[in-house]
Structures are given as structure tokens and as C-alpha cells.
Amino acid sequence: MSAREEILGRVREALGAEPAAVQPSALAEYRTESGLDEDALVELLVDRLEDYKARVEVVPRGNVAAAVRARLEGKEFAVPEGFPAEWLDPSLDERAVRDSREAPLAVVRLDGLDAVVTSSAVSIAETGTIVLDGSPDQGRRAISLVPDHHVCVVPVETIVGIVPEGFARLDTTRPLTLISGPSATSDIELERVEGVHGPRTLDVIIAR
Template sequence: MSARDEILARIREAIGDGSGRRVGDGRGPAYRTASGLDEHALVELLVDRLEDYKARVEVIGSDGLAEAIRSRLEGKRFVVPAGLPPAWLDPSLADSAVTDSREAPIDVERLDELDAVVTSSAVAIAETGTIVLDGSPDQGRRAISLVPDHHVCVVPVETIVGIVPEGFARLDTTRPLTLISGPSATSDIELERVEGVHGPRTLDVLIVRQTAGAGT
């Protein structure tokens, strides 16, 4: 046996479950790949997790989305990705919005001067309260969701899944993924909560159900 074979054999031994079963041989442990939750349960669980993380959450119909965003951003200067649907922004906010794109990125210093950001999202995982951005046109570059102090994030209800395997099954993992579980927060050595260290201090999540006849 070569040194390489010996190392791989030890790895296989280490990741077994103590019963002689090995990952990859068809006899390994069975992991959950779906939650089995219906839409109502998924939304309820996601809201519970996000609120536990100190996010501000509202479940709305798509016909109320523009007003919900307006109420959170009135009087603020904010950035939007180039692919954000125009119908999401009330016309009264037009002079306060700055558009960012990969072709015309806003520099970090300018982003730091802005109060907020609005994005959509790719997937939301209810069990962990995690929202995933994947850099799609309606979500934009990672920088715009990390630098401004207030993030308004839209979560279409059809993008909510129960557990992590379901979430990653919907994602292209070669894309630049940003995983968000509540506002940015950490604790110092004395367990004092400190917010805004790694990203926005305030997270507003708008969970949107499509309203019949409403545009997006």
C-alpha cells in the first residue's frame, strides 16, 4: 500500500459512523434532502428564525411591495442593482436611488456614504433563517449588500425552502454567494453584542406572495 492509499484509507475510516459503514459505498447514513413543509409552514418558520436574529420581517402581497419599500427608505439615499425590477420602486424615490452594476460599479467610499441598499434574493432557507444572494442582476455585486448600513431584502415566497440541501440544490455554487442570517452582529470576549461589523446593522426582509393581476 502506498502512502497515498494509506492516508485515504485513514480518511475513510475517520468519516465512518463506527458501524463499519463508509460514505460512498451505498451503506452510509441517510441525510434529509427535503423538509416536507408546505408554503405556510415554510413562511412561518422563516419569519420565526429571522425575527430571532433581530431582522425586521413583513409578509406582503406583490401589489404592496413598492409601498413597503418606500416606507422603509423614505428620506434615505440608497443603492440598487441594475437588474432590480423598476416597478419595485415608488417614483417618489427616484432622486434618492443610485444604480450599481458590474459595468459601472460604485466605489466603496461612495457606497459607504449611502444609507441603504435594496436587493432581491436567490433562495431563503427556513430552518436556518438564511437568505442567499447569488449575484444575479436583481441582487448585484456582493459589495452593495455589505457596505451600506441598512439592507432591504425582498424574498419571493416561491424561493423559500426548508433545509440547507434543498437550498443548495437550487443554487449554482460557482457563483459569488452571500449568506445572510439576520443583521450583521458579533460578540466580544465579554459577550457584548456588537452590530454592523461585517455588514448592515439593520435588515428588513419583505416576504412577497404574488398577488393575482399584480406586476413585479
């Protein structure tokens, strides 16, 4: 008997004739909506991100390019192919290195870059979580990981209040990365220290 058949047989035997448990959705009495308005969402997200030691600024939609430029000026950085052109000041073009699934940068090349700029798919205010889903404006997972400085644009309409609202907007079959602040560890005496293997600096630009 194959391992598969044997294990599945053991499971069936172990469960015996007991009826399958009811679907728990009927029991779901936890919150599924935050009911927060845009101002409250932005305020909460900023508070939570700053708590993680991310640098956050909230800018009008028209000022995103300037904010991105301020963060990346003088740096050589990766940018995903689908990153909105209007968010990238032409003055940065020279040092912007394009990446896509079709034409991926080598890991060592990424390691040599100073930074990366991406957009984002969904952000969850209550937990200060930004989700990247590999769309063309966010790029391959490697580009937002290897460079030491991540500049991330969060369009205000992608902000939700709580975790269930976030997952409701996500397609789990896409490669998802949930980011809550710069990389950190609590492995030494359970005290949180920011900055380990992932980007040590996280800049968030919330575009209203």
C-alpha cells in the first residue's frame, strides 16, 4: 500500500464513524468590518506602522512622485515593470533598474542595489500590515526582499480596517507577502529588535 493510501486509511480509521463537525461559519461572531472612515483608517495605519518603526508619510495623490523622489534620490533602486509612471519622477530614471517576471534581475544584482520601490495590493490598518500580491506594480517577491530599503506606496483606497476585510480582498492563489514593518526579531530575550534579513528600512507613502 502506498504511504498516501495508508495514511488516509489511518485517518479514516482514527475518525471512525463520527459525523463531520459543522461548518464553523455559523459560529463566526468575530468582527468582519471595522466601520472606520477614511480619515480613521489612515490615522490607524500610520499609528501602527510607526509602532513597528516604519517611516510613514501621507501625501496627496499628486505628490507621490515627489515623495518617492525624496526617499530615493541618489540611490540605485529596483522598480517593477508595472510601477505607475506618474509616481516615478523622470529625474530618477537613470538610477532606476527595471525588473519583471520575464526579465528578472539576478539575485546578486538585487543585492547590489540600494533600494526598491513598489506599490501594494491591500493594507490592514489595525495590524499595520501591507500586502504585496505580485501584481505588475509590485513585482516579483525577490525585489522587495533583497534590497535593504523598501519604499512602498499605499493607495488610500487599498486600506481596510481589520484582517477579515483584508483577506476578503485578496486572491490567495497569487504569491502573497504580508509585511508589517521592517524585518525584526524577538529571538534574544524576547525583546523586539528591528532589522534582520529583510529590508531594514521600510518607508511607506500613503497616497490620498
